Amino acid sequence: MDFFNILLYCATNQCSARIAPVSTNASNAVVKAGSVAHFDVVIIGAGAAGLMCAFTAGQRGRRVLLLDHANKPGKKILMSGGGRCNFTNLWTTPDNFISGNPHFCKSALSRYSQNDFLAMVDRHGIAWHEKKLGQLFCDDKSRDILNMLLRECEAGGVQLHTSVSVSAVQAQDTGFYLATTLGPVSCAALVVATGGLSIPKMGASGFGYELARQFGLRVLPTSPALVPFTLSAEQLAQLDGLSGVSTAATVRCNGVSFAENILFTHRGLSGPAMLQISSYWQPGDAIDINLLPELNLEVELAAARRQQAKTTVGNWLSQRLSRNLARRLLQWWCPHLLERRLADCSDKDIGLLTRHFCCWRLKPGGTEGYRTAEVTLGGIDTDEISSRSFAAHRQPDLYFIGEVLDVTGHLGGFNFQWAWASGHACGQFV
Secondary structure, three states: OOHHHHHHHHHHHOOOOOOOOOOOOOOOOOOOOOOOEEEEEEEEOOOHHHHHHHHHHHOOOOOEEEEOOOOOOOHHHHHHHHHOOEEEEOOOOHHHEEOOOOOOOHHHHHHOOHHHHHHHHHHOOOOEEEOOOOEEEEOOOOHHHHHHHHHHHHHOOOEEEOOOOEEEEEEOOOOEEEEEOOEEEEEEEEEEOOOOOOOHHHOOOOHHHHHHHHOOOOEEEEEEEOOOEEOOHHHHHHOOOOOOOEEEEEEEEOOEEEEEEEEEOOOEEEOHHHHHHHOOOOOOOOEEEEOOOOOOHHHHHHHHHHHOOOOEHHHHHHOOOOHHHHHHHHHHHOHHHOOOEHHHOOHHHHHHHHHHHHOEEEOOOEEOHHHOOOEEEEEEOHHHEOOOOOEEOOOOOEEEOHHHEOOEEOOOOHHHHHHHHHHHHHHOOO
């Protein structure tokens, strides 16, 4: 069984066994201990961006070696989207990305769009569907996307080796020398696609940042993004019994807002809206939450006071939120109104309810950190990188792509689209 068939078998069957480093193409030199194997391009990191860059360069005729320290490629691809891979978003624009330089992402996104990636998905016969808000998912499993990328790599003659560590990288007069657990390797161009710090149990590390610093590139502070919030013990006690409850809301922080569901958890708050706003939150900031975003609560209550006079506040709110959520929050914020009839509510009471339910100001204790963060905010300063080729300005033939850069997408397939776009753009030049 050739190497790519082994990889496809392992991806399909979720194998955990170590894959021995074997050449994907008999015509290409295999790395051997004690000798220096030379490649046109070495890519460190076999995630979404690395795989994309590898086959793009390989299909241009470049001899490509792709390395990863994990025991199989594309681990984040396999676990993404609940196992169905939210592989892109139909409505991708530069406005869906956070960066110190908001213009940096424009070039790559325009040269390789969501429609370009979707055309490849269709060409490989992968069934997909739009879930909501332009988010595209596989009908079957995430491994369909990984297998597609591996087949494209095979077509480009890419050599892929997993369970490989890189212990040293040195610049040479032309290109780079790498000390690896496979043996010494040299290359004309080196691409770093090692991702950020999110989900360390899957092998995330700061390798890419360290390598950037080694060559004099600025690395901006990093923090977890698209991450659930944690609450204090006191706050959790007030919300006891709500774990697993989800409700539509609008959340706002630092002038940015998102309208999607929030989810109460045993640690704090999660759900799409909270994950989105976490990318804009800083420790100590408060978040404003509107739990009834479709209502003008003050007007509705005033009308209900006349039309549903005998209905209690608790019952009225339970018709607009889940009963458990409405009553629990009333017990926390204004227990004296829980069983009060609407006819007996004063304007002051209505104002109090509006203030709590439509502008719940919450100060989280923190976040769950990199352990559950989907991406890393910050990273290599994009002013150090060419937006056209992704080459480092300070070091010839050194390239950085994907999450390791200071470009972070919103939730909903945007970070994968950044991986595809940046990997494709770089693969055109290396």
